[in-house]
Amino acid sequence: MRQQLKDRYSEMSRPSVDPELLLRILLIGYLYGIPSERKLVEELRMHLAWRWFTGLGFDQEIPHHSTFSKNRHGRFQESKLFEGLFEQIVRQCVEVGLVEGKHLMVDGSFVEANAAKQSRIPREQFVEAAQVHHAVRQYLQELEQQNPVEEPEVSTTDPDSTYATKGGTPARLGYYDNYLVDNPSCVIVGVQATAARLSQETVAAEDMLARFAQWQGRKPESVGADLGRC
Numbered sequence: 355m356r357q358q359l360k361d362r363y364s365e366m367s368r369p370s371v372d373p374e375l376l377l378r379i380l381l382i383g384y385l386y387g388i389p390s391e392r393k394l395v396e397e398l399r400m401h402l403a404w405r406w407f408t409g410l411g412f413d414q415e416i417p418h419h420s421t422f423s424k425n426r427h428g429r430f431q432e433s434k435l436f437e438g439l440f441e442q443i444v445r446q447c448v449e450v451g452l453v454e455g456k457h458l459m460v461d462g463s464f465v466e467a468n469a470a471k472q473s474r475i476p477r478e479q480f481v482e483a484a485q486v487h488h489a490v491r492q493y494l495q496e497l498e499q500q501n502p503v504e505e506p507e508v509s510t511t512d513p514d515s516t517y518a519t520k521g522g523t524p525a526r527l528g529y530y531d532n533y534l535v536d537n538p539s540c541v542i543v544g545v546q547a548t549a550a551r552l553s554q555e556t557v558a559a560e561d562m563l564a565r566f567a568q569w570q571g572r573k574p575e576s577v578g579a580d581l582g583r584c
Contacts, residue, residue, distance in 0.1 A: 355373055355374055355377065355435065355439070356372075356373060356374065358433055358435060358438065359373050359429055359433055359435065371417045371421055373425070373429070373430075373435075375408055375409065375410070375417070376417065376421065376422060376425055377430075377435070377439075378407060378408045378409070379394065379398060379404075379408055379416075379417070379422070380422060380426070382394065382398070382404050382407065382408070391419040391420075391422040391423060392419040394419070394422075395416050395417075395418075395419045398410075398416050399416060440545065441569075444541075444543050444544075444566075444569070445569055447539075447541055447543075448569065448570060452539055452541065453536045453539050453541050453543060454536065454538060454539070455536060455543070455566065455570050455572075455574055456574055456575045456576070457536075457537040457538065457574060457575060457576045457577075457578075458534055458535065458536060458537060458543070458563070458566070458574045458576070458577050458578070459534075459535045459537055459577070459578040459579070460532070460533065460534050460535070460544075460559045460562065460563070460577060460578070460579045461532075461533055461535070461579070461580065462530045462531055462532035462533065462548075462555055462558070463530070463531050463533075464518060464526075464528050464529070464530060464531075464550060465528050465529045465530070465531050465547075466526050466527065466528040467515035467526075467527040467528045467529065514529075514549065515527040515528055515529060515549075515550070516528070516529075516549045516550045516551060517550070518530075518550030518551070527550075528550050529547050529548065529549065529550055530547070530548050530549070530550050530551075530554065530555055530558070531545070531547055532544075532545070532546045532547070532548060532555060532558040532559065532562065533545055534559070534562040534563065534566060537578070543562075543566050544562030544563075544565060544566050545562075546558040546561055546562055559579065563577065
């Protein structure tokens, strides 16, 4: 981890916070369902087991909560640290025999976006909205690079989110979180987020299978999926 992030830290000025410490604390937040980094820091002050896991002594100061946000949206995201760490753990599971990779299953779940229906505007108004909305400006830049399927209306709060409905429920803005799972061990060996479109589920499944087959050097013997992915 330190080697991967070496070029993103300056050798001048005061010492930076150890990236491994930041990642260990973020893992606690993910595993125990604490989305607020401010709340996470408060809990860490009192939780002895968490201090032991992070390596923090009783007299050591916990990093400020804003440090986590800056690293998550900066160094960690730009270097794809989380993705690389996940893939390395999966490879280790394969190497020690915990994951066989012969029989896999693929599925996904809908994740609702933090955006209201009222935030959607017609696409032709996007250029004007981009002058004041940072999220829209970023979306337009990615749009030029990737050229995805265009929606007639897009949210100014979360432009990447799309409308989806399932089982007769009202349509909501969100994404699909797609997983590839090793059946015998139930270990997740692939993850990919996509727009909330059925067509993207199939694309994600194919991408995850291709990556996992490349790691193993062979294709799985069987793959289970629901009707929407077939």
